Amino acid sequence: xxxxxxxxxxxxxxxxxxxxxxxxxxxxxxxxxxxxxxxxxxxxxxxxxxxxxxxxxxxxxxxxxxxxxxxxxxxxxxxxxxxxxxxxxxxxxxxxxxxxxxxxxxxxxx
Numbered sequence: 001x002x003x004x005x006x007x008x009x010x011x012x013x014x015x016x017x018x019x020x021x022x023x024x025x026x027x028x029x030x031x032x033x034x035x036x037x038x039x040x041x042x043x044x045x046x047x048x049x050x051x052x053x054x055x056x057x058x059x060x061x062x063x064x065x066x067x068x069x070x071x072x073x074x075x076x077x078x079x080x081x082x083x084x085x086x087x088x089x090x091x092x093x094x095x096x097x098x099x100x101x102x103x104x105x106x107x108x109x110x
Contacts, residue, residue: 030042038106047085067082068082081097
């Protein structure tokens with residue numbers, strides 16, 4: 001990807017404009033994003049995202065190939081998926097998957 005940092009900065013700015021989203025250091029490194037105290041995503045650098053979905057959304061996203069199963073079995077059972085950003089189309093897809101995660105976390109925080 002041409003400029004990973006500007007792509008990630010753009011994605012981060014978009015996430016932070018979602019109502020109620022807060023950013024915090026993630027417990028294993030990187031940055032996590034929360035709404036109502038519920039983590040819905042964290043990043044491991046500018047191209048690797050771990051996103052927590054409802055089980056239904058997780059199944060749909062994995063079936064359509066938008067994301068990959070999370071590398072840790074316990075997390076993949078909890079709805080987590082891994083998303084790699086490699087090009088601009090991935091950025092568009094990442095936003096749609098993150099939006100699902102955000103809506104699910106917002107519902108669970110309430």
